[in-house]
Amino acid sequence: MLSFGIFYWLSHFLGFLYPTYASYKALLTPGTADDSHWLTYWVVFSAMETAEAIVEQLLWIPFYYEIKCLIILWLVLPQTKGAQLVFERFIVPFLKQYASHIDPVFKTTDQVLNSQQMASAVKLSQQYGPGIAAKAMQAAQVEAQRLSAQSQTH
Structure with missing residues (x-):
């Protein structure tokens, strides 16, 4: 069980944290190879x-997170070019084959994201800042309490 915890967190470090920081650093360099x-x-x-x-x-795979850590290492390391190999051999052919089915879905998504309603939502979020979510949650809790109190009196 200890192994599960260690490799679970290691897979997240290797899969998310390190690549996020490395991507950040790559974006700050002038060349595009690392990007x-x-x-x-x-x-x-x-x-x-x-x-x-x-x-x-x-399905359940024994030693899943240990295996995942090894796969992530293979993908991450520039010496192995694992991500490049998987991308060229599997992802590109798959996406080329199904692009005509996928494109309409993302076209609709783009239309929603670029709609007037979304622009209004962005404007409101910029106007009221990150505290708006907390205020909305607080208002929802007050309303839930009001409704609960109201239902108890009837």
């Missing part, structure tokens, strides 16, 4: 995480 490396990694890692979310519902 390309990390962007490719994120595409592959995202696909892997999506597949994991589906597969973990269907």
